[in-house]
Amino acid sequence: MFARALLLALALASAAGPVRATPPTLRVDIQHAGDAHVERYALERVVGEPLPWPGNPAHPIDGSNLGSQKFEVADAATGELLYSRGYSTVFGEWRTTGEAKAMQRSFQESLRFPMPDAPVELTVFGRDGDNRFVPSWSVTIDPAALDVERGPTAMADRWPVGMPIAIRRNGAPADKVDLLLLGDGYTADEMDAFEARARELADTLFSVSPFKERAADFNVWALAVPVPESGVSRPSTGIHRASATGARYDIFGSERYILTLDNRAFRDLAQYAPYDFVEIMVNGDTYGGGGIFGQFSTVAAGNDWRDYVFVHEFGHHFAALADEYYTSPVAYGAADHPRVEPWEPNVTALLDPERVKWLSQVTPATPVPTPWPKEAYEDYERGIQARRKRLREERRPEAEMSALFHEEQRHIETLFAQAAHRDAVGAFQGGNYSATGYYRPQLNCLMFTRTDAFCQVCQGAIEVVIDMYSR
Template sequence: MTHRLFRTAVGSLVLLLASIGMAVASPGATPQTMRLDYLHTGDADAQHYALDRIVIEPLPWAGNPARPIDDSNRGNNKFEVLDAATGELLYSRGFSTVFAEWRTTEEAASVSRGFQESLRFPAPASPVTVRIYERDAANAFVPVWSVDVDPDAQTIQRNTMPSTLKPVAIRDNGPSAQKVDLLILGDGYTEAERDKFIADARRLSDHLFTVSPFKERAADFNVWALMAPTPESGISRPSTGDYHPSTLGARYDIFGSERYVLALDNRALREIAQHAPNEFIEILVNNQTYGGGGIFGQFSTAAADNAFANYLFVHEFSHHFAGLADEYYTSPVAYAPSDAKVEPWEPNVTALHDPAQLKWRHHVRAETPVPTPWPKTEYEARQREFQQTRAQLRADKRPEAEMEALFREELAYTNQLFADAPYKDAVGAFEGANYAATGYYRPQMQCLMFDRSDAYCQVCSDAVAEIIDLYSRTDDE
């Protein structure tokens, strides 16, 4: 058994879970949760790793003991936990980082920065080696850092201070080991707005389970809501001079993109999140301005009060949960994709170097040409107009309702343009994806990873289902 070395939880941890109504296994059956916090620093040309601290979190491990090894091949990085004595692989997961995105920005060419990052895994009973891998120029994983961990070391932080934060069960479908635990955090909510946060969390997570395949797999999820109040409503938006204190470091204008929202205080996020079962984290920000973000295996964000909040929640969660790539390419982004069109690791985009080996070819009908024609020229011409109007609305600081109206007009135009296209519902290879007009292809003409549609394409749906299986099913199911 690959997980035989994992340390079992003690009674005090079981009592903590029982106090929030979570179904738990008998004492001695569940590992503790170990978190390795480290610093990731560097610039466009170099990077460095340094151990910050190792923490035993207050709640037992919420993961699926039957699937300790990640075989999805997702993420810019992956980490492995190996038995130090035998080299046996005990646990692995793919992930991506804010640092990897930042180092492609213009700033990274001249400035060094540091980011806090964390790895979470079942606490081992014997010494282990934790090893981080990164993709090279050919998208193959190569080792970049490792650290030895002795679970009995005196430097490991234990006995976390009790917290007054109590998670609310939005959906409780059973023991965490058999379910995907989604934790919804709030930022920019005051204590007086606690009920609003719970209502927002319930409303948006309920919408998630109207979208296939989440809809069909809703019973495989637990959903928890947790917030630490802020003294003021809303989070900072520096481009408009609007600043607010934040419990998670969430703000707009990440990397200079007015719509990009991330939480940059990883330590604060982990210190709060550790008080609820969690494998995936969605952060709701108490704002109307359109915005969000998602980092695979880390967290996602969405503006709770925007008219497109339902879409934002699902789209950004798709990045975080399943490692799906953006399929759009006409909106400006803050970071630069590589000029080298290597085959992406993301399951829903391709460089199509060999059409006969298209990675989703099992969905392509014999009569569908690859590459697949679509009204690309007309779409791009109208998109240039929309993007100019969008930029002007932001420059003029117009009310958010005007931006929301523009988005509705944009989606209506796209729906009409695609309605009579010959391959509207076909799976093929449609050029234009991954922030590039040429050289990358998406599986279907329309998908919620491409525009503000309300459904996944078939390939994205399959990719989401694979991750649900990883966290909720046994190998023999």
């Protein structure tokens, strides 16, 4: 398998043009544990991945201030900052659940960066009560240490890893945003179906602005390994499947929430393709997905709403976009501390209306806060959510749920079409899972309803990340 990875590295280099020296990729796997009140970290392993570092050498330092966490890599001898990235975590979502008030759990995470030439100090930062980054944990990493794992990994040997499929290739990985579509739940007989669906979803992503205008800045790869039985686990209905990535439904008790809690399995497969971002495509027909900034996103690739879910969840993973909806039930929620300005780019606590974070896009004619048909929307949504709950409780066919979503979206679009500020950038109350206290930039957005476009503020946030990886 390692020889195959070496051949892949050479093939990628030759296909991209003149070969230039790039460092290997180092991955630090850690455990992030605790409960609603405390957290701690521990080193699990250090892995030298088989492919060269795919990131943009022009932007090793992350100045975006995005993520619930960030990590910094500094030269252990001189203290020089070599690399940093913001990210968010599954642990961070779990600790807002009721379970986190009653017990402790541990979750796997990975921090990837260019292989250094000498020992480095790796520091993980979290957010304090004012949403400022503060150091939480640090560890010295020696890339030459004997316990750095190199070559094939035991988990990857469980599954026959093939060559990734180049869905879109526009240049060397170091010059482009590299997106990996990682399939799970596909049998050997379904590999062609996986590739076809991967191509379809890539086309969907690049039909939505600003991805549409920036398509040339992306490479898209697809990789899947065959599993013995079609589909992924959905424990709430008694379905359990062997999984290559660990992805499944019912995370934190939410029937539609799909994540993997087996970070090791997911990373040991993903390392055989160049990637900055990963969308796990699960072979499932039931509506669902999930997205963690800087980690991964997921989509039920067989569902009627896959196009919307794919782009929405990728918005979380790629640009740290917050959910703007607040009427649908979720398994996690806002943290239990006084409201402060969120770090996410598309929601605000509006603590100072005169200095809203997207003020440059607000015209003088737009009032802040911005009125909208909030009561009518909420009255309608109460009925929709009751019907949605009943459909799941009665285990009705998925087609009925899909029809309900279409009915809902038609009603919302008709309601919003009559709103005075339907096209304005302002501050519309309701977002971030809260009916009050948080505001979103525009009346409608792909992060609010099942519409097909990002608002102007979300588009700008996405462009910032594209630039970080391709300019």
